[in-house]
Amino acid sequence: MTQTAFQRRYETFRSMVDRRLASLVRPGEPRDLRDASRYVLSGGGKRIRAVLTLMACEAAGGSARNAIDAAAAIEVLHNFTLVHDDVMDNSPARRGRPTVHITWDLNTALLTGDLLLGIGYRTLLRGRVLHAERVVRVFTGALLEVCEGQALDLAFERRTDVTVPEYFGMIEKKTAALLSASAVMGALMAEASPRIQSAFRRYGHFLGRAFQLQDDLLDVVADPKDLGKPIGGDIIERKKTFLLLRAVTRAEGEDRDFLIRLLHAEPAAAHAAGSPDRAAADRKHLIGRVTGLYERYGILDETRREISRNTKRALRALAILRPGPSREMLHHLADMLVNRIS
């Protein structure tokens, strides 16, 4: 399968998902709830998780059409997490639009998230469902892991002793679990063997790890235009990214002291005093200094190697599939996810 053929297929699947998502919120819902839910589900984005479900279904020998409800349900679950996460992080914007709690209010955001979760389950069980019980178990497992991952992420904000294994434990729940569930769901809709289901679980798992590492890396190396937000946001927020945690371990002397002080500082401290211009200059300086350390200690290359290692493990899981275009599709998908900016 060529890159162009893959992209065409991706776009076909993405619009299938968008169309299905647009039909999920019923006109009879109370007004704010209906409007806010539609607002969330029409927010665009790559629909990575839903497309993964559809592609996994095809790669396992099924027809993508049979997986569209499961795919939409997964995407709704993902959007539920975004709405509640935005409340918890008090984020004003997402994908270039004001968030629900800003456009409406906290109560509407809370309730819209809850309703979306209900819509997710309803969508999952739309029509005649293959392996309904198993499908609900996988979906619920992902929901629980995402909640746990978010709780760990919040707890990490208040800690200064987070380790790299703990970091992986967190992203496996917060990011990888849902990608893993997306791939397994596709396999289930194709009535694939347990062996294929478990291969897809590993594929999603390692892809999720690579995806999050790439996210951490892009925060410092991406073109702000491609990223859709300023560079270095994670540094300003003192996020315990793979890069920062590794840098603290590897840096020496003064560099190490500086990074440890950074871990202990409140995010606000960097721009607490002085004019807005001064604060912006301080932020730029901080980002420059931290990025410089990442380079000096080889952290950027280490992260790239780690991404590549995880991607390879994801692809290795696919070895049990018959070679051919549908397996290549999942290779292309992995490539797209972890090389988001060339």
Add this chain to the structure above:
Amino acid sequence: MTQTAFQRRYETFRSMVDRRLASLVRPGEPRDLRDASRYVLSGGGKRIRAVLTLMACEAAGGSARNAIDAAAAIEVLHNFTLVHDDVMDNSPARRGRPTVHITWDLNTALLTGDLLLGIGYRTLLRGRVLHAERVVRVFTGALLEVCEGQALDLAFERRTDVTVPEYFGMIEKKTAALLSASAVMGALMAEASPRIQSAFRRYGHFLGRAFQLQDDLLDVVADPKDLGKPIGGDIIERKKTFLLLRAVTRAEGEDRDFLIRLLHAEPAAAHAAGSPDRAAADRKHLIGRVTGLYERYGILDETRREISRNTKRALRALAILRPGPSREMLHHLADMLVNRIS
């Protein structure tokens, strides 16, 4: 079945539910999330919905033991709504204990609610499940209705033209849907016929209506000791209860003008100015005046008749069951729910 035998049975079922609830949160959960979830599920209360599921299962010819997971799941769903509702209403206390967002914080309350919902679904599918697909549909239907009901309730706060039919539409979703689902779930666990399932749906539905009307009535007529909170809270908050909506319709002249002004006033206005003593006196005066109008226009009796009408319809739905102790149990349960204070 005597009243004493019923009460014994109720207590047996309630402790079964409490024991099961105590086992649902896994030790591996992130700390705050685990502690808060356990805090919520150990909060006591009558466990009405779970006991209803167990009794419905027995009344439909099943063994209550087979319905314990479904019963616990329903109770977890109910507790999920309480945690999020308390955030939305900014309630400081529930059942005599500080609420989750007070004891921990908003983020923990939000996430604990989300996790509880996941635990609810997981519990629902614990072990080998009869009719898993149908059970998940009923559970999800209840979740969606409860969200819609809460959204309507919040929307009513900002409206002054709520009608009695709209009020019933709201309480059917916010209160009756879950009681209805509880009863249906019991029938499903007993592998009861569709006819019995649908009779139990009606039983729960009318019981839910009666239950909420009783709740509205108790706010003005209960002994504060039994109620566990001061009398007249709904009046102070300008809640659009059945009583207030009916009073606005029936009152005349000055009384009507007064009630309409009340509907338009902000809850805070009653005690915005002056000393705390003065504010308390104002509140007492307001409650006295409104209660006086309820009496003068026969609203209290009308509410009692409405409760009795709904209870009778609930009991009538049970007529298709064979007469005997297990049917009587559901009669006693209805009696207990709508005569909470003698």
